Amino acid sequence: MKLIWYNISGPINEYCVDTNDFQVIGQFNHPNGFGSLSYTAPPASFSTILNSSSGLLIPQDVGTHTLQYVYTSNISGCQSDTSETILIHDLPVLSFNLASNFCTNDSSVMIVGNQVGGSFDGNVTAIFEENYLSQDTIDFIPTNTTGGIVHTFTYSYTDANSCFNSVDSTFNLHVAPTVEIDSDTLRAGYCELTDPSYPVSGLINGVNVNDGYFWGPGIVDVDSTDGVAQFITNNVAVGTGYPVYYMYTDANNCFDVDSAFVDVYQLPVVSIFGITPSHQYCNNHDIVFNPQQFIGTPQITAGLSSGVFVLDTVTTNADQSIFDPTIYTSNILHTIPISYTHTDEKGCINIAEDTVYVNPAAHPNFSVSGLCIVDSITYTDQTITPPLPDSLQAWTWTIKDSVYYSACYS
Numbered sequence: 001m002k003l004i005w006y007n008i009s010g011p012i013n014e015y016c017v018d019t020n021d022f023q024v025i026g027q028f029n030h031p032n033g034f035g036s037l038s039y040t041a042p043p044a045s046f047s048t049i050l051n052s053s054s055g056l057l058i059p060q061d062v063g064t065h066t067l068q069y070v071y072t073s074n075i076s077g078c079q080s081d082t083s084e085t086i087l088i089h090d091l092p093v094l095s096f097n098l099a100s101n102f103c104t105n106d107s108s109v110m111i112v113g114n115q116v117g118g119s120f121d122g123n124v125t126a127i128f129e130e131n132y133l134s135q136d137t138i139d140f141i142p143t144n145t146t147g148g149i150v151h152t153f154t155y156s157y158t159d160a161n162s163c164f165n166s167v168d169s170t171f172n173l174h175v176a177p178t179v180e181i182d183s184d185t186l187r188a189g190y191c192e193l194t195d196p197s198y199p200v201s202g203l204i205n206g207v208n209v210n211d212g213y214f215w216g217p218g219i220v221d222v223d224s225t226d227g228v229a230q231f232i233t234n235n236v237a238v239g240t241g242y243p244v245y246y247m248y249t250d251a252n253n254c255f256d257v258d259s260a261f262v263d264v265y266q267l268p269v270v271s272i273f274g275i276t277p278s279h280q281y282c283n284n285h286d287i288v289f290n291p292q293q294f295i296g297t298p299q300i301t302a303g304l305s306s307g308v309f310v311l312d313t314v315t316t317n318a319d320q321s322i323f324d325p326t327i328y329t330s331n332i333l334h335t336i337p338i339s340y341t342h343t344d345e346k347g348c349i350n351i352a353e354d355t356v357y358v359n360p361a362a363h364p365n366f367s368v369s370g371l372c373i374v375d376s377i378t379y380t381d382q383t384i385t386p387p388l389p390d391s392l393q394a395w396t397w398t399i400k401d402s403v404y405y406s407a408c409y410s
Contacts, residue, residue, distance in 0.1 A: 014087045015059035016163035062090045091165040094118065096155045098169045103254035104147035105176035109140045111153070118157035147175035174252040179204050179212060181246045181260045189263035190233045191348035198231045202246040202258070212248030218262070219244055231262065238266045268305075268344045270352040271297050274323075275338070279354070281325040283334075284361030291324040296340030296352065304345040312336045325358045334358035 057067070068083040096113040113120070113136040120138050136157075145151065151173055156166040179202055186200045200219070202212050204227070214221045214229035218236040221229035227248070236242055240263045249255040274294040281292075296319045300307045307319040314321070319340065328334045336358060341351045369376045 013084055014089065014161065015057075016089050016161065017059055017062050017091055019059055019163075057086070059086075059088045062088050064088075089159075089161040089163050091163050092157050092159040094155055094157055094165050094167040096120075096153070096167070096169070098153060098171055100170075101172050101174065101252065102142045103174050103176040103252065104142050104145070105254070105256060106142040109142070110137060111140050112137045113155045113157070115157040115159075118155055120153060120155055122151060122153040142173060145173055147173045149173065172252075174250075174254050176254040177204050177248055177250050177256050178206075179246055179248045179256045180206075180258045181244065182208065183260075186231065186244060186260055186262065188261075189265055189346060190231070191265050191346065192233055192238050192267055194233060194267075194348070198233070200229045200231050200244070202227045202248065204248050212246055214244065214246050216244040217242045218264075233264055236264050238264050240264075265346045265348050267348050267350040268298055268342050270340055270342045270350045272338060272340050272352050272354050273297065275354060275356060279356045281323075281356060281358050282361045283325050283328045283358050291322050293320060294323055294338060295320045296342065298342055298344070300342075301345070306343045308341045310337070310339045310341075312338075323356070328358040331360040333360070 065086045065088065066083050067086055068081055070079055070081040072079050092115060094113065094115060096111055098111055099109075102109070111120070116136050118136040150170050152168055152170045154166055154168050156164070158164045182201045182203050185198075187198075190198065197220075200214060201208055202214070204211060208227065210227045211225060212227045213224035218231050218233065219229050220232055220235070227246075231244065240261075242262045242264065243259055244262055245257060245259050247255060247257045272294055273296075274292055276292075294309075294311065296307055296309055298305065299319045306317070309316050309318050309321045311321040311323060319342070321338075323336075328336075334357065336356045337353070338356060339351055339353045341349060343349045367378050369378075
């Protein structure tokens with residue numbers, strides 16, 4: 001008497017749990033008799049089909065079980081039996097690390113299965129083929145994967161008992177925002193100590209939606225959620241390459257950061273040369289006077305820088321001006337403002353200012369009390385009205401010629 005097994009792959013008495021059902025048939029080589037099959041596992045794991053000698057084995061209970069076939073003769077009533085031991089293996093337990101949400105700009109992620117020798121599959125298979133590190137480890141690169149949809153990873157493994165198992169896990173791949181600092185609001189460079197505050201704004205996916213925040217040297221962001229900040233030149237020294245950062249995080253916790261670099265330029269050092277140390281001049285018509293040339297520095301470089309020279313009420317687009325005090329003919333003190341404004345090649349502007357004074361020249365006169373030696377001579381300065389006696393500081397007197405000389409003092 002023997003058991004005959006059909007449709008069995010691998011060892012005839014070993015199975016993997018929850019695999020396909022197998023039909024078993026008990027058969028005795030004597031035609032006059034009948035047989036019956038029995039199984040020591042729970043009843044749900046075995047059912048009799050067709051007749052008592054044919055059964056359906058359902059491998060769902062892990063462990064060692066016994067399948068017995070008993071034959072009873074119709075003639076003698078004698079029984080004979082045989083049995084087989086059935087070993088049902090559990091499936092391998094599988095797991096792998098995977099977050100439920102990713103962003104399309106995330107860094108690559110190592111995904112590791114818990115069984116050495118497993119393999120991954122999914123609807124991003126091309127990424128796996130590119131980035132296999134071993135059978136049970138992959139390098140998942142979100143930036144190479146289509147965002148905005150749900151993806152599935154499948155991890156499979158076959159153990160030493162030829163038992164196969166697989167586990168699936170899904171995740172959302174969100175499209176990350178793209179942010180940029182609005183180049184219309186943040187320039188490449190600013191001039192020191194000028195307008196104290198410059199507004200800076202950011203763009204999200206090309207649109208200004210008033211969200212996100214800024215940071216960096218010189219940046220003041222009062223509201224970290226409105227996407228607007230101020231770049232204050234007075235908060236940083238003259239220098240190059242100051243980083244400015246803009247960041248925005250969306251509802252899926254996906255974020256992006258943009259950066260730009262800003263220079264702070266030194267203002268041009270502006271001066272005016274050619275002014276006398278005393279800043280005093282006379283409008284003397286009795287003495288030949290050479291007009292003075294006032295020069296502003298830095299001087300203008302054609303196509304790169306510019307200057308404006310202001311002398312009293314006359315403005316010229318130049319870096320110098322001619323000063324002629326003899327045009328101020330009235331007998332009053334004239335206060336003359338002078339300024340030179342220079343704009344350098346970076347657009348930085350600075351100004352030098354000064355003042356000169358034009359004094360009325362002395363107008364001496366004299367009177368005599370008589371023609372005798374004992375008579376007196378009174379010297380007067382008619383520059384001012386009424387004349388004051390003996391107000392001049394120097395006189396030269398020549399008898400007969402009646403020539404006098406005067407000098408102007410400050």
